[in-house]
Amino acid sequence: MLLSPSSVPVHISASALHVAPASDPPYKLLESHPSLLLLSKCKSIHGLRQIHSHIVKTGLHNTLFALSKLIEFCATSPFGDLPYALLLFESIPEPNVFIWNTIIRGHSLSSDPILAVDFYVRMLLCGTQPNSYTFPFVLKSCAKAGATREGKQIHAHVLKLGLWCDAFVHTSLINMYAQNGELDDARLVFDKSAFRDAVSFTALITGYASRGYMDAARLLFDKIPVRDVVSWNAMIAGYAQCFRFEEALTFFEEMRKMNVQPNESTMLTVLSACAQSGSVELGNWVHSWIEDHYELGSNLRLVNALIDMYSKCGDLETARRLFDGIHQRDVISWNVIIGGYTHMSCYKEALALFRLMLGSDTEPNDVTLLGVLPACAHLGVLDLGKWIHAYIDKNFENMTNSSLSTSLIDMYAKCGNIEAAEQVFDGLNPKSLASWNAMISGLAMHGHADKAIRLFTQMVDAGLKPDDITFVGLLSACTHAGRLELGRQYFSSMIHDFNISPKLEHYGCMIDLLGRAGMFDEAEALMKNMEMEPDGAIWGSLLGACRVHGRVELGEYVAEHLFELEPENPGAYVLLSNIYAGAGRWDDVARVRTRLKDKGMKKVPGCTSIEVDSVVHEFLVGGKLHPLSKDIYEMLEEIDKLLEMAGFVPDTSEVLYDMDEEWKEGALSHHSEKLAIAFGLISTKPGATIRIVKNLRVCGNCHSATKLISKIFNREIIARDRNRFHHFKNGSCSCKDYW
DNA sequence: CTAGGGTTAG
Numbered sequence: 176m177l178l179s180p181s182s183v184p185v186h187i188s189a190s191a192l193h194v195a196p197a198s199d200p201p202y203k204l205l206e207s208h209p210s211l212l213l214l215s216k217c218k219s220i221h222g223l224r225q226i227h228s229h230i231v232k233t234g235l236h237n238t239l240f241a242l243s244k245l246i247e248f249c250a251t252s253p254f255g256d257l258p259y260a261l262l263l264f265e266s267i268p269e270p271n272v273f274i275w276n277t278i279i280r281g282h283s284l285s286s287d288p289i290l291a292v293d294f295y296v297r298m299l300l301c302g303t304q305p306n307s308y309t310f311p312f313v314l315k316s317c318a319k320a321g322a323t324r325e326g327k328q329i330h331a332h333v334l335k336l337g338l339w340c341d342a343f344v345h346t347s348l349i350n351m352y353a354q355n356g357e358l359d360d361a362r363l364v365f366d367k368s369a370f371r372d373a374v375s376f377t378a379l380i381t382g383y384a385s386r387g388y389m390d391a392a393r394l395l396f397d398k399i400p401v402r403d404v405v406s407w408n409a410m411i412a413g414y415a416q417c418f419r420f421e422e423a424l425t426f427f428e429e430m431r432k433m434n435v436q437p438n439e440s441t442m443l444t445v446l447s448a449c450a451q452s453g454s455v456e457l458g459n460w461v462h463s464w465i466e467d468h469y470e471l472g473s474n475l476r477l478v479n480a481l482i483d484m485y486s487k488c489g490d491l492e493t494a495r496r497l498f499d500g501i502h503q504r505d506v507i508s509w510n511v512i513i514g515g516y517t518h519m520s521c522y523k524e525a526l527a528l529f530r531l532m533l534g535s536d537t538e539p540n541d542v543t544l545l546g547v548l549p550a551c552a553h554l555g556v557l558d559l560g561k562w563i564h565a566y567i568d569k570n571f572e573n574m575t576n577s578s579l580s581t582s583l584i585d586m587y588a589k590c591g592n593i594e595a596a597e598q599v600f601d602g603l604n605p606k607s608l609a610s611w612n613a614m615i616s617g618l619a620m621h622g623h624a625d626k627a628i629r630l631f632t633q634m635v636d637a638g639l640k641p642d643d644i645t646f647v648g649l650l651s652a653c654t655h656a657g658r659l660e661l662g663r664q665y666f667s668s669m670i671h672d673f674n675i676s677p678k679l680e681h682y683g684c685m686i687d688l689l690g691r692a693g694m695f696d697e698a699e700a701l702m703k704n705m706e707m708e709p710d711g712a713i714w715g716s717l718l719g720a721c722r723v724h725g726r727v728e729l730g731e732y733v734a735e736h737l738f739e740l741e742p743e744n745p746g747a748y749v750l751l752s753n754i755y756a757g758a759g760r761w762d763d764v765a766r767v768r769t770r771l772k773d774k775g776m777k778k779v780p781g782c783t784s785i786e787v788d789s790v791v792h793e794f795l796v797g798g799k800l801h802p803l804s805k806d807i808y809e810m811l812e813e814i815d816k817l818l819e820m821a822g823f824v825p826d827t828s829e830v831l832y833d834m835d836e837e838w839k840e841g842a843l844s845h846h847s848e849k850l851a852i853a854f855g856l857i858s859t860k861p862g863a864t865i866r867i868v869k870n871l872r873v874c875g876n877c878h879s880a881t882k883l884i885s886k887i888f889n890r891e892i893i894a895r896d897r898n899r900f901h902h903f904k905n906g907s908c909s910c911k912d913y914w
Numbered sequence: 915c916t917a918g919g920g921t922t923a924g
Binding site: 311542 | 915916917918919920921922923924
């Protein structure tokens with residue numbers, strides 16, 4: 176039964192549940208009773224209990240009318256409590272039709288609408304005949320629960336009782352069939368009847384629209400004798416749901432031409448369409464329309480939709496201004512603005528707003544955390560991520576939200592704690608495809624190719640069908656471990672055994688693998704064979720391979736392609752200059768440098784962050800802005816001294832193009848990752864793991880230095896660079912110098 | 915006491 180012990184109110188005395196007498200006092204007298212007036216204004220379950228005890232005290236609970244009103248409030252008010260309603264309901268030996276209807280209605284509104292059908296059956300078994308009000312409620316439940324079989328049986332009851340000529344029952348039937356995808360049956364009910372009002376038309380239209388049959392919907396729409404605002408809204412929403420935003424917005428224009436006043440629903444749908452299609456001009460127009468027709472700020476739903484629209488269109492300033500102007504924000508306001516910042520890669524702002532939310536009286540929900548966890552993952556803020564994990568365990572215990580678990584796996588992997596990611600994954604049952612994918616990709620970026628492959632085998636054995644994303648993870652695992660043969664095998668298996676056509680990312684992994692193995696001819700052949708044009712990432716990985724293998728001429732050729740494809744990307748120039756530097760061709764280094772300067776481009780400065788005691792510290796290359804700068808640079812000197820004593824010779828071949836020769840060595844020792852590591856060494860306990868996140872790839876010199884540092888200071892150093900993770904421990908790195 | 919349309923995440 177629905178009643179759980181915890182939901183039973185303790186203060187209900189036996190007398191409160193006494194059977195009501197057969198005859199009530201006159202209704203007029205009851206309707207104006209103070210307790211029942213209070214009930215209509217009640218806004219919480221606590222208030223309800225007070226009113227209930229008042230009703231008991233005044234003896235009013237002995238009237239069926241008062242009981243009905245109490246049940247109605249508990250079952251249907253958003254501030255109600257369905258279990259409480261059921262408790263009252265079960266105390267009545269012979270409920271009347273109204274009370275049965277109310278209980279059925281309550282379940283139709285609940286998260287478990289199919290239970291309404293159970294009560295409908297009980298009602299029949301008790302010998303109570305349903306009336307014209309019963310069917311809209313129970314049919315709505317069948318629509319919500321997808322219960323077509325039950326709906327058909329109830330349809331038979333409608334016919335038997337002669338209620339098909341009731342407009343409400345009729346529309347409910349159409350809607351039940353339409354929502355359950357039984358469009359032929361919906362059509363049959365519609366065609367057989369004499370009802371040709373906008374309401375029945377719209378019920379049918381929505382059915383067609385939700386299955387993507389917009390042409391059929393359109394034909395029906397044109398036949399409506401008098402189209403009302405809901406009919407228009409249904410068409411606009413239908414097009415929007417099929418991603419046919421232009422047509423949706425055309426219908427909106429048309430509607431205004433026909434002088435049909437849009438309402439709040441119209442504006443919400445139109446704003447959503449603007450948001451998804453990036454139509455910020457129309458969005459602006461809607462904004463002013465809303466300002467003219469509503470007291471802005473009085474309608475939170477519209478303001479939230481506006482914030483979402485501006486966020487998705489990239490105008491975060493306007494979005495933020497609207498957000499700041501809200502007096503009473505709800506959880507959606509937050510979610511929308513946080514999502515906006517995350518969407519625009521403003522992760523720090525997203526987290527700042529999340530912290531603001533935690534300090535407010537708005538509780539985060541699962542959607543909030545789904546917006547915040549990727550921000551944690553991008554920034555590598557493990558402590559906040561752990562906090563959110565604990566928050567989820569505490570507050571979402573009973574909620575099986577597999578996407579939250581997948582986000583946790585992804586967050587832990589990207590924050591460098593692959594063991595924690597595995598723990599979440601192992602505890603997950605059932606495991607969704609997305610969670611397998613997240614785990615495989617996570618292992619891949621940590622260089623654990625064997626584990627990733629084992630997982631892939633397990634997943635196939637478990638009967639799951641891998642998708643294109645699975646193979647991106649699997650192939651990148653091969654790439655990060657330099658497993659060329661295995662990569663080839665899986666690439667071929669993906670195509671032939673799993674019928675997945677390779678996408679740009681899959682080719683990218685293969686070309687990267689081949690390039691690093693020095694197999695440039697085969698890489699080129701694969702590139703020529705692709706169904707699509709190679710992107711900057713592919714040319715970039717090839718350029719990286721040219722640097723590793725000292726292929727100057729090929730590098731020049733590849734770089735030209737990259738310059739053409741991504742003229743604003745300074746990375747290609749830097750790589751080419753490094754190739755020249757590796758070959759000792761300093762004149763060419765200077766030439767590339769000049770070309771870069773002439774274009775007004777600057778190398779993206781290296782930036783490394785480290786989280787200590789939940790505070791994120793950021794270091795720029797050569798930076799001196801940190802409050803502990805003096806101590807950090809003293810530590811750097813110490814590190815360099817110890818490195819030298821250990822026989823470390825700085826490798827200056829990957830020269831910074833804008834430094835003069837004598838500065839090279841000094842500049843290398845001030846690379847941002849080294850600053851962060853020095854800070855980590857002085858600000859954490861001896862032996863503690865140091866985790867850092869860098870925005871660019873680690874340079875060869877820092878890589879060698881960090882290996883030694885891990886040995887000299889006996890520290891595990893986990894570094895995330897632009898490409899993957901490096902676990903430095905006892906003088907060596909998990910990437911086995913292959914990256 | 916009743917029927918048809920809508921926002922946030924993925």
